[in-house]
Amino acid sequence: MILARVWKFGDNIDTDLIIPARYLNTSDEFELAKHCMEDADPDFVKKAQKGDCIVAGFNFGSGSSREHAPIAIKAAGISCVIAKSFARIFYRNAFNIGLPILELPQTDKIDEGDILEIDTKTGKIFNKTKNETYQATAIPEFMQELIVSGGLFNYAKKMIQKGA
């Protein structure tokens, strides 16, 4: 269970807004975290605190395949991203690196500064500020298996051991 304060963004938050290409000459997560969401909100890293969450509209993470995007968000201390929909590469990347993400059609009901209680396993979200409960779209079984395995890296490790 996560207790998180909301930072709100709109539709089509692309990977260039999440981590601009000018910072992609490194894959160091702490360097990337310094510039997280910079072109969407230059003060985001200064304002956001550890455990906060991002709530957005349609097509979050569209654009580049850069895994640096979910890495930057996670390393900036963001506990979860909730959006109406995610671009597919970002969706995979987030699972692969262990950044919890949830698809929720009703993100318009959530405002910046709201406090959410998020159960990333069941997808149940309780808005403490508004006293409302929302249910995120169920995570496919295979993705749950990935999470249980401890991410794609550990899943690969298991596969190698089995195949050997």
Next chain:
Amino acid sequence: MGKMTISQKILAKHASKEFVKPGEIILADVDLAFANDVTAPIVIKFVNDLGGVIANKDKIALIPDHFTPNKDINSANQCKTMRDFVKQNDIKHYFESGEVGIEHALLPEQGFIKPGMLIVGADSHTCTHGAFGAFATGMGSSDVGFAFVTGKSWFRVPESIKFIINGKKNKWVSGKDFILKIIGTIGVDGALYKSMEFCGSAIGDLSMDDRMTMCNMAVEAGGKNGIIQADKTTINYLQERNITNYEIFQSDEDAEYASVYEFDSANIEPQVAFPHLPENAKGISEVKEDIKIDQAFIGSCTNGRISDLRIAAQILKNNKVAKYVRLIIIPATVEIYKQALKEGLFDIFLDSGAVISTPTCGPCLGGHMGILADGEVAISTSNRNFVGRMGSPKSFVYLANPAVVAASAIAGKIINPDEVIK
């Protein structure tokens, strides 16, 4: 069984299944997995942390194209990470500066891409390779690392959307305009998680270059892959490169589609996508206002191919780039570079006042070789016009085909090529 789309069939074959249905998650054998200098360092860490064993070295490629020639110490270190990994593992398919090109132009040209293949790349524009009737999709670094180590990748079998374009192309219209029109119609998330299948007589008439341009931008509509069934044009391209041993798949007549869109190419004119989304596409005749430009860019994995440079030269010949406008032209590979040089295109470009660079992704992603300042406006043949894409988050990028970009460079504003060449 039957009733499968071309994408389903390729996935089924690689998962050793007779039939796969949309939504099903499968583990499939990958024919080619690759990464570039931005994404490879994370792939390499993933592989090395798992013991450094690669499933099949012939099925991987490493292509340093984004920040090369290295723009600073950090990017040099990223390339060194790649080079060291290549040396340690004796990896054959690696391209050093001088032979490197933009990955999605280089791989087909060097004969890596065949119909029926299953391809994953740590770059979102990997979908380009669907132009050959292959299933190709972009993924992140961990996914490509997984493919390097296991030779496999997991896929959620996508539903397909069929786009039929029939008829003859209008003047100055190219594959770029077809795909911008499609994205303008369905929106940047219109094909989210889905396969985009392109067919119809106008698609059949397209060159391989134009087909690659169309499939390249499938990801700009949220698509998992773009795909065009291999035909005579594809086979000719492969024959010219002595490529054999491939299997051509086609969609069943009764395959099921999530939706079908039909276009008459007579209704498609050159398109211009306004900032800051590729879906903001308008026909050139609908651009009523004067949009003055500071920079024009012809290149990228979308439009840096020889046919793109030829059409640019046709327009730039005996013309000068407008005062205070920078025109940057980047051939996508060494082969294209040499061909353009041989055909005398560089003389035309240089006489017009353009800058020519060695192959690199540079300006397309605001990497190097053409960064925009605050408030500047660019017209570009690349694939994205997001906020800050080519540099300053306060700059503006318009997307168009090479003819429109070349004409606009001469006029100093966005213009129909007809107004430059009468």
